[in-house]
Amino acid sequence: MQSIYAMHQNDSDNLEKEEKFLFQSIENIRDLYLILLSALVELRNSEEDYIEKSSKKHLATPQERNPNRKFINNKVLLLLDENNSLSIALADRKINNWKLNDDYILILLDAIKNSEVYNKYMHNRENDFEEDRDFIAELYTEVIAPDEKLYEYLEDYKLTWVDDIPLVNTLIAKQLKMIKPDGNFFVPRLYKDEDDKDFVKALFRKTVLNEVELAKEFIDKTPNWDTERIAEVDAIILKMAICEFLKFPSIPVKVTINEYLEIAKEYSTPKSSIFINGILDNLVKDYQNNNKLVKTGRGLM
Structure with a gap:
């Protein structure tokens, strides 16, 4: 519908060109999915890097020397970090947005640490898969997906994503809730067949x-x-x-x-x-x- 509407607005009759744009727009939805999912991995890696650097400071505090590593040891985040399906898809589509824009990850990480969801989760230091999974699902739904800075970045990066963001967020939230300890996580196909x-x-x-x-x-x-x-x-x-x-x-x-x-x-x-x-x-x-x-x-x- 949007592609046909765009043809009308541009007064275009180049069917081949508009069809190519249509399929490229669909491909871009997968890129959006990969960018948002990879943000979870980058958030974990960024926090791990911060903890390691803080612990090695010359005047590190007792808390910095013995930090609560529950977030970076989250079993779901580790599973995603080590997942072949996700790694291959990111490499295939050349998705490296957060390496180039790590300031957004730091902003998002700050929002996470200030959230009630995070502080409730970090109340102890024990990692349990079900708790870890429920936390990540809730964190994504309540903190990450609604984040205005993240939305602004995605909108500026590709305007056509504005309509796709709710769809992709819903898919990711659903996947996170259903993820299993066996690591059987796969990046979904763009087309059923x-x-x-x-x-x-x-x-x-x-x-x-x-x-x-x-x-x-x-x-x-x-x-x-x-x-x-x-x-x-x-x-x-x-x-x-x-x-x-x-x-x-x-x-x-x-x-x-x-x-x-x-x-x-x-x-x-x-x-x-x-x-x-x-x-x-x-x-x-x-x-x-x-x-x-x-x-x-x-x-x-």
Whole structure:
């Protein structure tokens, strides 16, 4: 939807170029995931470096000589630091943001140390996997993900990430809560399979190449609305939904409607989801009456 909207705004008809941008934007989501996940590792390493240097000072305090190492010994942080899947992905994508911008790690580390979550966790010096896991999950959700400085850095680094940050944060938080002591942690694939990737390309191309015909499907269903009065995002959402109705027989009607209503709630006007839902409901009834809606498989209507 965003890529099609960008094409309209740029008045572009270069399908190959815009499709390349679409797939690059999706690749960038994985980079965002890796950057945020690697921040946890860098936070641990930065704190370990600080503790080691403090303990070797000529006039080190008793606390500096015998520090509480619970945070740097956190079993989940150590697991991530030693994880092959994460290390390979970071090397493959050449992710080294925190090496180049360690000041953000120090700012984030300071925010962590001032948090109630951290101080409660550091109350003792014992490391237990379940406690370590619960702490990291809570720390990420309550302190790291909402951090304004981190958000500003990510926004400045790549503006298109603004919409992706909540999605990636949700995924990471979910993974952290489910991580196991056996270290069976894997960086998720960007696409479920090749069919998944092919669907992205097909939906983009079939919507763009058939925009005029797809628009005709709903114009007659909005007699009280001039074409110019329909918000551009709403028009794109309707075209994509109708494209799925008519050109993707394996996608259930209810799934299509639900997905695009959620997109409308997120990106369009407050009343758009009601407007779009009404049009799509009427279209589905018409398609069914005219045997125009062909869906294969069980439960697809």
